[in-house]
Amino acid sequence: MARRCPSLDHPRHTGAMLAAGIGSALLAILTLRLVSHDGAIAAVWPANALLLATGLRLPRHRWPTLLAIGYAGSTAAGLVVRGSAPVPLAFAACNMLEVGLALFGLRAAALRREGLLPDPAAMIRFLGWAGLIAPAVSGVVAAGAATLLLDTGYVRAFRVWFLSDGLGLLIFTPIFVSQLRGDYAGWLRSCAPARRLECVALLALTALTAVIVFWGAERPLLFLPFALMMLVAFRLGQRGTQVSVLIVALAGISATLVGRGPLPLVSPVPLEQAHYLQFYLATLLLTGLPVSTALGARRALTARLAESEAMLRLLASRSADVLLHIGADGQCRAADGATMTLFGRAPADLAGMALSALGGDLLVEGHRAALSEPGRFHQIEFSPVEGEARWLEAAICAVSAGEGGAGGSVATIRDVTARKRTELALSRSARTDSLTGLLNRAGFLERLDRALAAHARVHVAMIDLDRFKPINDRHGHAAGDAVLVEVAARIGALVRGEDALGRFGGDEFALLLIEEGEERSQSLCAAIAAQVAARPVAIGAGLWVPISIxxxxxxxxxxxxxxxxxxxxxxxxxxxxxxxxxxxxxx
Structure with missing residues (x-):
């Protein structure tokens, strides 16, 4: 079962719905008296915007109650202005149809968390439902009612309804939503004093420009607010844009109502003046609102990225790892983390260094592999060029530069010396005889296979101790082990570094000679036999045994x-x- 947010079921919402109903009724009376031509449809209609803004702040199960209260308020406003009941009842039903459609389309979940226009996608949804679909559907019904009850033309009635209601929802809904949420007060409180002064100055400049355009200028200067709107959108964001449009709308409506400003110059007909004003305000709104919404989304993304970067830097500074940002040219752009431990340099000193200076060819190859296969992590092990012999492990992944290209890579580097030593020790133990320290059978065969694969000139000698079993039987296995260790040492003393000596098991040894001629190999084997037999081997307690091979x-x-x-x-x-x-x- 869906979990209901407690704040959305607060008893005060009943009061909010009543206040919205009364407020929408007062707005309806005011606009019907001021901008309703021939007693028909008002040219501007903000009443539905107040109901929509209130509904977007309520849970869905409260919407029917809100629409019922709104219907009563809209009907009462129509009765006060028109007197007769049929028209107010019909138009009130159309108004609630419009509000209900807009509520359904816009939803409420995202609004409660992020506001009405958190991103461009939400803005497009708002423009579609509040500016087009809801007023168009309600306008179809309202125009039919106006044709039947007021004897007006259907197309004319639809045009006036659609424009007045669509404009009212577009302009006033964001303003009412922000006011109900307390955004304007919070916006100003969150601003630093200098920022607050900038807000006041830009809004005052908007008001002055609107007064000049609609009240003071003798020639049409309707283009001036557009340039100012761009500045407001960039500097003040969505809230400032909403307030600026409202300021221009109030100046334009008030001047047009008394026959002042540039619109009477366009047409002497009041209804056409209202239409032109609505087109102008809608254009002004659709110029500034997308810009401010996109900028707001970008600022939010930038803030999240900055927060993520700060967290990443904090983690890196407390970690034993190093984080490198590498340019496409193979140079380190930035570094963070335990750079002193791994590279003996401060993070700032690594910036600008070539990868080859940090990890040699292996690190460079890993970076190039990451650039050639974006989306995959490439893991390599390497030893730093400078410092003690250590093993580092790098996980490298390309970062996008836009349009599918790679602008470089990021690498996390950690010290794996302890693990590598363990692996090497395990590998050596798997190939080493535990008694003599020589290669065991597996290790010797592996070395022999490599030599043969390299097409080297190879001799192999198999060596066996003479009469070794009597030593074991007479003196014990400890004495036998001492003999094996001594024999391995005497043979190993004559073996070159590129050759290999191994114990095959028991008293049997194998010798691999590389790049030796036949005569020299035989001479070396004879020297080994002579070296072994040259003197007896001590087996403890003053005992010595002669040996030969x-x-x-x-x-x-x-x-x-x-x-x-x-x-x-x-x-x-x-x-x-x-x-x-x-x-x-x-x-």
Whole structure:
């Protein structure tokens, strides 16, 4: 079930509806006496605007009551002016049809939160329902009633009704809504003294211009308020535009009623003067109101963006991350966050720096990838060019420059050194023998595959300790482990950095020699065998055991897979063992 806002059900709304009914009746009497020609339809009609503004402040279930009160007030006003009942009853029904249609079209939910014209879309909806649909539909019915009851022409009656009611709703509804909401008082209170003085000065200038145009000028100067309206729309916004249009309307109506101003020069017929005035005011309204509405929406958006930026800067300043704004040319435009921690520079010092100076080619490539694929986040890891060896992670996304283009990118950067070290440690442990620190079988095979893929000149030697099992059986596994560690150290001392040494398991080792000739590879393996057998190994408690190794070597023929190469080296190893151990055999 829909939840009803308590403030909308306040008992004072009954008083507000009664006040709206009485007020609309008084406005109807005033306009019927002043601007109703031949006792027919008034040329200006603000009464319905007061009812509409009140209804937009009420929940929907109160609208029927408001329309009933408005009907009674409109009927009473017609009886006071016209005397006879049929015309007031018919026109009052048409007025309530108009107000009801406008209420239905405009809705009330958005108005309660944001006002009548919070954005251009709401303004278009207001112009459509209040300025066109509602007065046109009610005008069709009212013109028929006027034709039957007042013997006026249908087209003439419709034109007067449509123009007077449409203009009345367009001009006066926003003013009444703002007044009922207390917007004008709040608007002035929220202004700084200098701003308040500017408001008063511009409105006074509008009043002076309107008086000059409609009361003082001997020649038509109707163009003057338009230029001033643009200034008011830019400087004072929607509220100032509404008040300015009202000021011009009051000056124009009052002057035209007594035959003064430029409109009597256009036509001597009072009804035509009223029509021209309504067209003029409608044009003035539709010139200033869209501008002020669009500017108001833009100011609201700018304020929200500024608030979001302030929050983002606050979060960035308290975060361990860095936020970079990067131009399309690859230069840092702005930075915030922990720049001293990650880059050793203050945020202001990063502005204008090239990405290559911050993160090298990887960061530049990430930025270019983001520009080429807007809407996607690109994540890269890199090390800063300067400072200690660390790993940083950047998430980069392009920012739009309008019309689908990318005007640059934004990047969030954080320190992932601890995570990266953990990953590297896990990766190393997965490829490293825990006892000797050498590559394990998987690590050695991976290194061998890379060497073969690079088409390097490769030799592989399989190495096995001679008579290792008796050492384990006689002295225990701890003694065996000490022998394995010492043998790994003696072999590793003779291995170059580009080569690789691994423990395949048990007492078996594998040696990868890259870019070595046949003779040199055999010499190195012989030197390794001699180094291992040169002296016994201490196994604790003053005990020493002699050790030696057998070695089988094979040269890659350029075509065979790694498994076949290892199998040939292993066959050569067993040949060395069969030939008496402590020697090198080549396949």
């Amino acid at each position: 057998s070695c089988g070597m094979a040269r890659h023929d350029g075509m065979e897979p790694a498994a076949a190469l290892l199998a040939r080296a292993d066959a050569a190893l067993y040949a060395a063992k069969r030939n008496g151990r402590n020697q090198v055999s080549a396949a």
